[in-house]
Amino acid sequence: MIKTKKNFITIGTFDGVHTGHRFLLSQLEIDAARHRLKPLALYFPLPPKTLLGPKPEMTVLTLPGEKSRLLRSLGTPARMLDFAACRNMTAEQFFNEVLLKKYHMGGLIVGADFALGKDRHAGAEWLKEQCQALNIPFDTVRFYKTGTQKISSSLIRKILASGDIERANMLLGRPYELTGKVVKGQQLGRKLGFPTANLNPGIYKILPHGVFAVKVRVGKELYNGFCNIGFRPTVNTISDKLPLVEVHIFGFDKDIYGRNITVWFARKLRDERKFNTLDELVARLKKDRTEAKRVMRRFLF
Numbered sequence: 094m095i096k097t098k099k100n101f102i103t104i105g106t107f108d109g110v111h112t113g114h115r116f117l118l119s120q121l122e123i124d125a126a127r128h129r130l131k132p133l134a135l136y137f138p139l140p141p142k143t144l145l146g147p148k149p150e151m152t153v154l155t156l157p158g159e160k161s162r163l164l165r166s167l168g169t170p171a172r173m174l175d176f177a178a179c180r181n182m183t184a185e186q187f188f189n190e191v192l193l194k195k196y197h198m199g200g201l202i203v204g205a206d207f208a209l210g211k212d213r214h215a216g217a218e219w220l221k222e223q224c225q226a227l228n229i230p231f232d233t234v235r236f237y238k239t240g241t242q243k244i245s246s247s248l249i250r251k252i253l254a255s256g257d258i259e260r261a262n263m264l265l266g267r268p269y270e271l272t273g274k275v276v277k278g279q280q281l282g283r284k285l286g287f288p289t290a291n292l293n294p295g296i297y298k299i300l301p302h303g304v305f306a307v308k309v310r311v312g313k314e315l316y317n318g319f320c321n322i323g324f325r326p327t328v329n330t331i332s333d334k335l336p337l338v339e340v341h342i343f344g345f346d347k348d349i350y351g352r353n354i355t356v357w358f359a360r361k362l363r364d365e366r367k368f369n370t371l372d373e374l375v376a377r378l379k380k381d382r383t384e385a386k387r388v389m390r391r392f393l394f
Contacts (some may be wrong), residue, residue: 099199100133102126102192102229103383104174104209106140106246109154110163112266113204113237113244118169120234121202125394128230130199133163134171135191140246144176150335154246154253154265154301159272162392172196184215188223192283200230207233212238239264256303258358268308268357268394271298273338281328285371287378289339290349292356300336308357308394309342311349315394318342320356321392323365327374341378343386359392 103121109116118134125132140156142148155163155175164171172259179187187209192198201224208216217233237241244264252261253269261269275291280393283289294300307320320340338358362384369372 094198097197099132099197101128101132101200101202102133102135102196103202104135104192105137105204105207107134107136107155107160107164108140108246109249109265110160110167111154111244111246111249111264115167115266116237117204117234118167120232122169124200124202124230124232127180128200132169132197134169135174135175135196136160136164136171137174138299139176141176141180145180150296150300152250153248154269154299156272156298159270163267179262183208184219188215188220193227196260198229200224200232201235202232205233205236216320250299253299253301256301256361256364258301258305258361261301262358268359269301270355270357270384271300271338272353272355274299274353275351277350278337278339279328285378287341287375288346289341290354292338292340292354294338296335300338301358302336304381305360306359306362306388306392307340308358308359308389308392309340310355311342311345311347311352316342316345317386317389318345319381320358321365326365326367327371342384343382357394360388362388363365 101121101124103117121134138160139153142392143152161173179191201220203217204218205217221231238244241250249261249264252264258269271292271294273294275290276293278289278291302323305320307318309318310318318341320338322338323336325337362381368377
């Protein structure tokens with residue numbers, strides 16, 4: 094009979110896969126190697142607060158596909174948890190049925206503020222006691238900070254909502270990204286000399302408002318451009334619930350309707366504003382293009 098090698102496990106939502114998460118995952122690798130176990134990160138595809146809350150719109154830093162790709166890029170083995178199957182479990186059920194039985198836990202490491210089970214009633218101290226009773230190695234990771242401020246997904250969400258892309262990128266440890274399908278728009282940008290790819294990223298992804306210098310991937314090719322996220326107050330007569338995402342790609346004129354493209358945000362150029370005339374809007378777009386090109390010449394990607 095082949096004996097299954099046990100896993101040293103961490104658990105989380107890992108929304109953003111930010112620098113604090115990367116610190117935890119690096120410690121997971123260290124602990125797993127020390128105890129000669131396999132590292133394994135278990136994660137929920139979307140934050141439970143998003144799935145259970147009354148207003149799920151624009152509450153997520155990383156969609157499930159983005160999160161899976163980012164975790165793979167770090168090299169730590171990761172498995173997605175089924176939230177629907179876990180949400181009503183007690184802490185005891187999750188510990189025994191999921192961690193021990195399903196994922197062969199031989200060690201556990203969590204963040205200092207981690208909690209599990211229905212209503213999050215079991216925290217790190219409870220987990221420590223359960224592991225000690227079974228002689229299973231247990232570890233907690235201190236809060237990862239910038240200065241005196243704890244780096245967390247909730248902090249980065251607030252920073253993105255304010256439009257401070259450069260600070261959000263610093264805390265993420267990478268440029269914030271957005272992937273969406275190119276959909277038909279009103280094609281006003283083309284008439285103004287600034288054709289745009291209008292993206293539909295779904296309802297969950299946080300969309301920072303304003304005009305941004307961006308890097309864009311179409312297929313395997315990378316381009317520079319600028320992106321407007323908002324409600325187009327100069328020309329829009331429709332009361333949209335979610336902001337519109339419009340990307341102008343420099344030197345690009347191909348038909349990409351129906352395709353997914355990815356946008357990485359480098360710097361905010363300005364807030365969205367209403368112009369008195371279309372001529373004023375076009376003049377401002379020309380300035381945005383010049384400034385975005387200047388920013389992207391210095392953007393390391």
